[in-house]
Amino acid sequence: MIKTILKPFAKFFELQARTHYRVERHSMALTFGIILAAGVGGFVEIAPLFTIDDTVEIDPDMRLYTPLEQAGRDIYIREGCYACHSQMIRTLRDEVERYGPYSLAVESQYDHPMLWGSKRTGPDLARVGEKYSDDWQVRHLVDPRALVPESIMPHYAFLLDAQLETDSLPDRLWALRMVGVPYTDDMIENAAGDAVGQARPDSDRVNGVVERYGQQTAVRTFDGRSDMVTEMDALVAYLQILGRLTDLPQQIQPQPEE
Amino acid sequence: MMSNLTGAERTSAMLISGMGVVIGLTMAIVGRNDVMGAQGWIVLAFSAVVFFMVANALYHPEPTEDRTTSYYDDPTKVGIVLALVWAVVAMGIGVWVAAQLAWPGLRFDAAWSSFGRIRPVHTSGVIFGFGGNALIATSYHIMQRTSRARMPDQVTPWFVLLGFNLFCIIAASGYLMGVTQSKEYAEPEWYADIWLVVVWVAYFVLYIRTLARRNEPHIYVANWYYLAFILVVAVLHIVNNLAIPASLAGAKSYSAFSGVQDAMTQWWYGHNAVAFFLTSGFLGMLYYFLPKRADRPIYSYRLSILSFWGITFFYIWAGSHHLHYTALPHWVQTLGMTFSVMLLIPSWASAGNALMTLNGAWHKVRDDATLRFMMVAAVFYGLSTFEGSFMAIRPVNALSHYTDWTIGHVHAGAMGWVALITFGSIYALTPVLWHRERMYSAKAVEWHFWLALAGTVIYVFAMWNSGITQGLMWRTYTQSGTLRFSFTDTLIAMHPYYVARALGGLLFVTGACIGFWNVIMTIRHVSKQNRELDHPTSPKATEPVLPVAE
Amino acid sequence: MSVKDRDPLTGHQTTGHEWNGITELNTRVPRVVWFFILVTHLWALAVWVLLPAWPLVTTSTKGILGLDQREEVAKKVVAANSDRAVWGERIKSLSADEILGDPELFARISDTGPQLFGDNCAGCHGAQATGGPGFPNLIDGAWLWGGDTDTVMETLRVGINAPHPDTRWAQMPAFGRDGLLPRNDIRMVVDYVQSLSGVKSPADTIAAGAEIFATNCTSCHGNDGTGNPDAGAPDLSDGFWIYGGDDEAMFRTIWGGRQGWMPAWEDRLTETERKIITVYLQHVRQDTVK
């Protein structure tokens, strides 16, 4: 029975092996064979992600990262936080119950690159924004074990003394616009000033920040230091916006106790 | 070594390294306000060292030997030593990384020593530094031997080998300085990415040209695998690293893709880096050194065809198994899951082909630690591909994803398969390359084998335990239907496993150090032996007709 | 080499080639390989039919089971919610004492409380709810806003100084930094405040401090320094400190002011969950006091 089912396979393979025997004498034939065989899968899986409409949900109210938040994101990447923290709540009951509504594609629409992560040595951070106070975030980054004795997270105290480099922010926003983030000319021009303004609630730059990035923008002295805008300001500003660029996830997912 | 180059070759080597100096200087000047400047100085220093080494030999007499009668092995030798240096350094850092997770205070009070920055030094160091050098070096050896032809010129192999190491150094030093794109296994920034493309194209051309010069009608299976490794890694690398730099005077760039598309591209790359770097390339190694050491014919040519094309075709589809239950559309996940399972058969076919080849040579496996390295590697290859296909099934991945189970799987593959096959191959290759009678100490090879095996087993078991424990704790419910454990509870449960893992890693790296020592001692202290038949013979190859299978 | 070469050991034919000493046998592909190829492909085929699988330019196949991961998890969450609602509703409506007195409901609290507290509150208030510098102890009985169930529930809902429209405001002014009091006055008022909980200092500084206190602090902390729960102003006489009662810490409190930020939990935790935590805290408190 099994023999008869398998017979055609073997026949076919006999023919194929003979063809192969001839083809394997030509390095270029092998080269093209490999490119062809290895090309199909990637194309079929990636190309449709750009053409199938409902791949990424649409939310016209989706916020952009402010220059300060984007600078914080760059620091998050630089320090390798993604090696321990995911930013992707999967469609599993326990994750939804622990971390909140599952992540949508639209939430990382402007994330170049995405930071979904592949290992959770620390908890997921997709919705950590405003879960803790700025002060907590700062103290936690300065000395994680002071707040969570069992923590194995590294400390990042030096961020508190590192002045934030803002000169390159217009270039960075420009590059992001090149890859598809809708920053306006106005935003790009004022990027450096806006980064400082967002961390200086008492400065006259605040209005500009709020005007360009919306009323919801958190303008605070994130690191508690009013003498200097630090890398800590940027990183905490970024952490506090995580999960808060859009409220589509809360809208489309079942709310407990309605 | 330099005096084996012809005068013209020395000149072009000087020109190339001189250009490296200029590029490095340009980077250093243009990027002086950025970390890119520091990277420029590294490029400059590296190129300058090469430049002066060549310049030193510039007026040495021309080589006189008839070069068509021998193989060109100098770059292979250097590649093997470099692979061992990277092994000791990068696995040593692996132990440090592991120790930090057990004892987080075990670091310097400096930014560069934090977990997030040294972890990629470990991963890139082992995969690219150790694995990459081993692949390049063995491919040089194998392509010449199985083609019965010398490489077409003597500069390209150096360019590829040294250029690749420059890439690795830029990458590793960059991570410590905070230069990273965050894309796993593709972390280096845009200028390093571009440089790797240049090196890789040269590698491909070198390979194809050597094959074109061959004196064998057929191309041996090992070369198919090396060819797939070179080609597909090039395609993956170029697409996944598409990015726009914020400025040509700075390191920072932004990926061309975002969100879901970026995730899919990244894991299409990431998974196939595993497939074509950590699998195809090393299968090429296995296909040469295992039958050679066992002195047995490959069990089945037909099985080789089946597994080669199966692996090449099916692997590419499997990347989305890294994104189960995420915001990636469900249909892609289904494809990733099903293709991962179908992939198991060709994978096992190649593991089986290797093990069946040992039929008739099992007594050698018992007595010869070198062959035993290769045998155990094939077993771990089978084991980790089985595990991988299992973890690719969505409900299983729901448990394993994000946990140490993945890390355990990685190291079953990386230590058990990649590192063991490499060490076995190095032990087989060293005496041949340096024309020595044998390895300096057979006992040391034996020690290395048991340390490596014990280290791998401890590591992998610790991670299975911690991964499954953590995965289960995250989803344990109380009788009330609420979660039982907080995240911190799971952290406490992980600690003993992290200690065990660091210990396993320590054993493993101790073995690697012994291996390094043994190779050096072999080169320095074992007496010479002139080997017969390790040179191209006259081209009188025949072309038999493939008989029917039996 | 010729085709007829045979491996002496197995008797199988080779393919007739030799590469640097390596030969290959022409053994057929073992049948079990074909068998498992068949099995895995059939399985894949079945999965493709049942589940969303293949892309079609602007859409994808949906699979005859009509499953989608998002709907799946939504169903599970809804079902779990309604399962828990059976006792959740009772927890919401009953008083803390009633809940703690009911063995069944008490079991729910002790099942659920530790994880909710651990994942949300322990980062600030500590695993044992004993607080730490800047974060109040929740089981010492000293309250800023009041410790009865409703008050705590409200504190949890809106947070303190948090970005929530109804948040509780608690602002301790920065007397030193904002130039309201000279350094020396602050030193004296520190001595006075410490004396409220029995710390000894020279009588004249205490007297001077008392005067400064009367003009600057009583509006919030009350004439006798016992605090005002309506303004979240702490009792300064009970010996419990959030930021510390020594000279140094207290000087910094009065010099730079304090605006502790407690997050609002309305959007993150359901009312039942907040109630569970509140009752759990009460239970922990009673347990510790005993």
Ligand code: HEM
């Ligand atoms: C001395 C032996 C080794 C030790 C102690 C070690 C330790 C580690 C540690 C601690 C991590 C980080 C895990 C985490 O984030 O939780 C890691 C990751 C990794 N290591 Fe190793 N390692 C060793 C050998 C190797 C070898 C030989 C290879 C490859 C040839 C390798 C490849 C990797 C890869 C690819 C990752 C990333 C895994 C992931 O992101 O899922 N390691 N290793």
Ligand code: HEM
């Ligand atoms: C049939 C072959 C294989 C399949 C189907 C497979 C499948 C998988 C799966 C399902 C994961 C976990 C993804 C996640 O949950 O995040 C994974 C991770 C990984 N596998 Fe395999 N695997 C295979 C073979 C191998 C081999 C031979 C290696 C050799 C070293 C390897 C290296 C890795 C690495 C490095 C990762 C971690 C990727 C990350 O950073 O997250 N795999 N693999």
Ligand SMILES: [Ca+2]
């Ligand atoms: Ca990973």
Ligand SMILES: [Ca+2]
């Ligand atoms: Ca890159």
Ligand SMILES: [Cu+2]
């Ligand atoms: Cu994979």
